[in-house]
Amino acid sequence: MATRKAAGQAKAPTRTTGTPARPRRARDSLSRDIIVAAADRVVEREGLDRLTFQAIGEELGAHPTSIYRHFRDKDELLLALIDTLRARSYSGGMVATDDWMADLRTQAHLIHDHYMRYPEFALQMALRRPTDFSSMEFSIGALRRGGYDQEQAALYARALGQLIRSASSIQAALTAMPADVQDADELTWQMDYRRLDPAEFPNIAWAGDSLPGVRDPRAWESALDLLLESIERHAPGA
Amino acid sequence: MATRKAAGQAKAPTRTTGTPARPRRARDSLSRDIIVAAADRVVEREGLDRLTFQAIGEELGAHPTSIYRHFRDKDELLLALIDTLRARSYSGGMVATDDWMADLRTQAHLIHDHYMRYPEFALQMALRRPTDFSSMEFSIGALRRGGYDQEQAALYARALGQLIRSASSIQAALTAMPADVQDADELTWQMDYRRLDPAEFPNIAWAGDSLPGVRDPRAWESALDLLLESIERHAPGA
């Protein structure tokens, strides 16, 4: 996010006059998979906001615009990359046990881990690929084993999935913000917090140092516990 | 999000040769508030991705770069705008009743409404201004009235706030995506869904038509119910 890089600090001589005439890339040596793999490496090495056609072209040893032969635009390439990452995280597949509640919890952590593993993609993953059929299949199955009927299982699977995905996405995106932005936001918070009038905010004063930070993982754990507890209590099969 | 606008469709003659020499803006006629108000109007009229220094400059009748005298960069301006919107939504302030559970629910809806009111800002609001002291004060207060001690009240206030904010932010951002992107993603989903093998996805097949869509508000309502139910059950004061 965080808008754009400062323009002042020019790096690499960026295409000096004589451009050393890159050797022409062999015919048919490009494909969607090869381009996605190159994009993956670029992001791994330099971060998502350095994923430009220029950078991918360099990584491929090909002209930046050659990518347009295989992807309609950058958005399509990004989605392909996201799908690749998802397949990578979930390749093993979830295995149902005889404890449907434990299964739901394990799955929640798996999804959370996936987002935390690719924090720069977290928002796009949640927004552009909100429904994962494998996950949906697994959670409906778990709820079904808990005794839920079709309608309730489907509704709760959606509710759970939505909340887990949203929370994971935002939390991951928080960690993916540039360090200086995180620091600046933290500073703003600190300053405002210190300036709080205890008379106007008596309950915050009452809580004192107990207030967990924005990135404190205990909040996520608690929230998940609360959710799953209700899910278990409502289960007709209990 | 959705990367960038197509470059092909040039609009407005964008600065033809003779630039009609804008009348020079009066000295000291600019301020942070005036600029934020102008930015607000631009977004209201043309959307967030049309919020450029160029556009704000036009709205102000001033040179685009004159804004740099009052804001360090675009990011700082965006944060100021977000803070203005938040103040607008929460200006009334929450009023505690004698029903602390109802208060928590009302507040959840208030936060959700705020995000849905400014969907284009939803992600930035959740990421850059994750903690709102007024909201925190109110929810800790409610939990305190429910009998929770300092530590538990602070933890659950954070957990609740985090989940409500994340879910609202993602849901709002979903509705803010350009219509063509929404349609394309929906189509992808439909195609994949139709191609599902019932043998491989028996539980999805079992659920059949009960599966709510990604934008179905019932999922959010259910999730909130589940959460609050647990909060109530744990309350020592019950």
Add this chain to the structure above:
DNA sequence: ACCTGAACACCGTTCAAGT
């Protein structure tokens, strides 16, 4: 058919110059 070169229409940002 596939890759390349050059151009185009934007962006945010900097900085010297005007007033």
Add this chain to the structure above:
DNA sequence: ACCTGAACACCGTTCAAGT
């Protein structure tokens, strides 16, 4: 001190030209 003009360093995207 504040506003303006002109330039700079990027971007994604298009399209005619090469091979």
